[in-house]
Amino acid sequence: MARPKIALIGAGQIGGTLAHLAAIKELGDIILFDIAEGTPQGKALDIAQSGPSEGFDAVMKGANSYADIAGADVCIVTAGVPRKPGMSRDDLLGINLKVMKAVGEGIKQHAPNAFVICITNPLDAMVWALREFSGLPHEKVVGMAGVLDSARFRHFLSLEFDVSMRDVTAFVLGGHGDTMVPLTRYSTVAGIPLPDLITMGWTTQEKLDAIVQRTRDGGAEIVGLLKTGSAYYAPATSAIEMAESYLKDQKRLLPCAAWVDGAFGLKGMYVGVPTVIGAKGIERIVDIKLNPTEQVMFDKSVEAVKGLVEACKGIDPTLA
Ligand SMILES: NC(=O)C1=CN([C@@H]2O[C@H](COP(=O)(O)OP(=O)(O)OC[C@H]3O[C@@H](n4cnc5c(N)ncnc54)[C@H](O)[C@@H]3O)[C@@H](O)[C@H]2O)C=CC1
Numbered sequence: 001m002a003r004p005k006i007a008l009i010g011a012g013q014i015g016g017t018l019a020h021l022a023a024i025k026e027l028g029d030i031i032l033f034d035i036a037e038g039t040p041q042g043k044a045l046d047i048a049q050s051g052p053s054e055g056f057d058a059v060m061k062g063a064n065s066y067a068d069i070a071g072a073d074v075c076i077v078t079a080g081v082p083r084k085p086g087m088s089r090d091d092l093l094g095i096n097l098k099v100m101k102a103v104g105e106g107i108k109q110h111a112p113n114a115f116v117i118c119i120t121n122p123l124d125a126m127v128w129a130l131r132e133f134s135g136l137p138h139e140k141v142v143g144m145a146g147v148l149d150s151a152r153f154r155h156f157l158s159l160e161f162d163v164s165m166r167d168v169t170a171f172v173l174g175g176h177g178d179t180m181v182p183l184t185r186y187s188t189v190a191g192i193p194l195p196d197l198i199t200m201g202w203t204t205q206e207k208l209d210a211i212v213q214r215t216r217d218g219g220a221e222i223v224g225l226l227k228t229g230s231a232y233y234a235p236a237t238s239a240i241e242m243a244e245s246y247l248k249d250q251k252r253l254l255p256c257a258a259w260v261d262g263a264f265g266l267k268g269m270y271v272g273v274p275t276v277i278g279a280k281g282i283e284r285i286v287d288i289k290l291n292p293t294e295q296v297m298f299d300k301s302v303e304a305v306k307g308l309v310e311a312c313k314g315i316d317p318t319l320a
Pocket residue numbers: 009010011012013014015033034035036039078079080081082083092096099102103118119120121123144145148176229230231232235
């Protein structure tokens with residue numbers, strides 16, 4: 001049976017890391033696409049030459065033409081611009097919206113049956129715009145943010161509790177911005193909810209509040225350190241987790257920016273919620289009950305995302 005075809009739209013820091021990970025995990029044959037001439041070809045050749053040592057079989061090709069993504073099973077979109085210190089993700093909206101238009105049209109024409117994972121920021125508005133421009137079914141277009149934000153929360157919690165990251169579960173919902181909602185009540189160490197761990201004396205409310213805030217600032221912390229761009233290793237790993245769940249019909253329950261129409265009392269919008277990813281794409285949205293405090297935080301995040309979507313409509317009237 002032929003290997004699945006994975007198109008990576010954007011061959012920058014995340015795109016290159018995605019290509020390497022997808023090859024090592026033998027998820028399929030890989031097309032690295034970018035508008036920069038030479039970059040996707042150079043990265044593809046470099047990664048292909050790691051094959052003999054790693055022992056993977058994958059066709060790796062760099063491209064500057066959308067024709068090369070034809071028939072892709074999965075498209076992961078990182079095309080666009082990352083932020084620099086002093087910027088917010090929302091500052092990227094105008095420039096990256098134009099990129100989503102070009103990418104959406106390319107996918108519509110050449111890979112209409114793909115499962116599309118958007119990573120470009122500001123994430124929730126960009127995945128909405130990409131879906132609009134591509135015209136693909138909502139369940140086949142999803143944004144990556146919650147897996148990354150939850151991974152950051154899990155990492156910080158594992159440091160606090162001095163336990164393996166594997167035994168820490170966490171859910172971060174809402175938009176991928178300053179208003180994101182790390183849900184302490186639904187986050188656990190080996191099944192023990194975080195509020196119980198406070199009662200057990202493992203941590204304090206103050207320490208937990210600081211970890212929640214560090215999670216919310218997780219992207220900015222790395223931008224401040226790197227100075228030239230933003231995080232790429234953990235973002236790539238997070239998107240690969242989602243792609244693998246689709247390709248292998250794993251039905252992982254992951255927080256993703258999905259189209260929500262009905263659940264959480266929302267009427268048709270993209271925002272971070274718990275989702276099941278399987279062979280059909282987004283197969284289910286898990287409508288968990290939020291308590292009044294969580295609901296206030298979630299509503300604030302939803303309003304922030306709605307504001308960005310309205311801004312997109314203001315910039316590009318074809319979206320209105
Ligand atoms: N959703 C999330 O959790 C995260 C999102 N991001 C976002 O991901 C995006 C990519 O980040 P990096 O890979 O670090 O940036 P990068 O600058 O290293 O790579 C972006 C690539 O996109 C290419 N590009 C620009 N316009 C294009 C177009 N019209 N068509 C095709 N390619 C185009 C550029 O040539 C460049 O190679 C940024 O917007 C960043 O903010 C980054 C980390 C996490």
